[in-house]
Amino acid sequence: MSAGASLSRLWAVAVKELLQLGRDRLTLAMMVALPVIQLTLFGYAIDTDVRHVPTVVYDQDGSARSRDFARSLQATGFYDLKGEVRGYDEIERALRSGAARVALVFPPRWSADILRGRPAPLQLVVDGSDPQTVASATNTATGLAQARSLALHVRRGEGAPRIELATTTWYNPDLRSAIYIVPGLTGVILTMTMVMITAMAIARERERGTLEQLIVSPLRRGELILGKIVPYVAMGLTQMTSILVLGRLLFGVPIVGSVGLLYSFALVFIAGNLALGLLFSTLAQTQQQAMQMSFFFLLPNILLSGFMFPWDAMPAPMQWLSQALPLTHFLRIVRGVALKGSGFVDLLPEALWMAGILAALLVLTSLRFRKKLA
């Protein structure tokens, strides 16, 4: 059988898929609307920046110095002073009700101790039910306290200044969540939509009886698989573009590196997800089962890929597992290119991972899909 005939069959399938997609207004609308909705939701709602933490002060010292310290804390922007309390029972009530997340406690004679050169500890009571708040709150307060004590040391000439650890943040200096989340979101949305659209594809043909008609035709397995993948690659790239453009317009997310590089690697990523959908499609008997499998697959992607939780903090077995997810690698690529301007060589290992996964999926799918009944 000639390559021309093979291409003609592949083309026939691709055209048919596009025609069907064009007729399926609901799916089409979903594919267009989903990136916009997701971007808005994730971009605005998931804000891991800690700001304006409600704070109460229990000032047992009552001096000008303690009030000054509290005001400096407010001035950082991380803390909103919600008022004063008189005692630990009130602190507990404030934390429990959520009126405050942090309480700053000045012990009695705090300023007097400072003046006498004695250790003058401060207490920061933090609501630990939200670890992210704890980390930010303690960091900021510790920094402020250190700066103050350093200033005291210098002013009073008691020994040389201690060496401070100064942290400088590159690439996203303001540590804004949107900058981090939006590029990653392209990967998540593509995983969601691409897997699902092909997962339905063969299951639908099976349900409607057209699969038997395809099996009895000269269409080869590879032609069917590629014919079902190719049209949706274009759709995936369109989705990605709309997320990146909206990310730029709404959240000012830049693309520092090469757009061409990003799209080339995205092609591999999209094809991988489409192939996975096809594999699900060969396992499912009905469209409903295919849909369930796609949703089931989405969860580990969100949890393990590093989209929401830091990959480096995961236990080793989970890290190994996450290597099998195309999203893990694509996140590094898209964040690398968009935020750091990483180049081809930097990202090649990730691209090879994705290509390997794609190849494995294509082989598995064509093994699963046999041109026979029963």
Added chain:
Amino acid sequence: MRAEPEPKGADPEPKGADPEPKGADPIIATEHLSRRFGDFVAVKDVSLRVDRGEIFGVLGPNGAGKSTTIRMLCGILDPSGGRGTVVGYDVATEAERIKERIGYMTQRFSLYEDLSVRENLRFYAGLYGVPARVRTARVEEVLGAAGLAERRDQIAGTLSGGWKQRVALACATIHAPPLLFLDEPTAGVDPVSRREFWERIHDLSRGGTTVLVTTHYMDEAERCHRLAFIFRGTVLDVGTPDEIVARRGLRCAELIVDGAAEVARSLRALPEVDEVAHYGHVLRLATLGGADPEELAAQVAGRLGARVSQSRPARATVEDAFVSMVRREAQRGRAA
């Protein structure tokens, strides 16, 4: 296997795209083709010969193994035993070559319901390698032949059953296959559409296409050149409709009798009576072994004191032969 009737006369050359490797050989030949699903034997020892250009009917009740046989012949189901060649290729080892040279249509009319008639046809034309430069012309030709020209842009899902059936047949023949498999193609279609469908089948046959069609409609069976009766996975008889009826040795009569039900009951007990049916006062009787049905009925009616007001011989039909054969097999099955 029973005796085969003589091969048909000069077969018109099929107008399929590929020259067939063995022109004079039967287009379908199987020997002891079998298929099991677990413990269940769906098809057992089916040996058939189908010649080029004929309309070959496979007749049998639901679950007899008709679809399983067709699927094996199309190369989409592996046989568990026996062998067969279709358009000169082995069903077990050369399935993909067979698939290029056959058309296949089932009662599900597997169309893409969200595509238009023409889009469906263009898709199958691409799938079966109808060359791009003649594709549009070929699609129009098939649309015209099927009387679908005015509905070419209608979405397939909005067509009625009869029209869907036409489109399905058009799709299955878009590549002018030398051999066409039709698996209960008229199930659930109105009588007018059925008749038109069969006219189309005969047109195709005249054009040189061989057609293998399964059905359980007896009137359709009579329109086939030759028939195979399948029951519980085995072939009971093969031949032209007339041969099959003649081989049963059936003689039939229709009578109008008072108390037809009673007469029928007594007749059924007689060994030479094959089948009795009664509808109101009308009694239809089939006998075996040369016994005269009119005489027999008159005797029984006389004994019961029932008056025979009218009596005439009737032509034994394929249905009579089929019912007779199935009943005897069922009895034999119970006895075993």
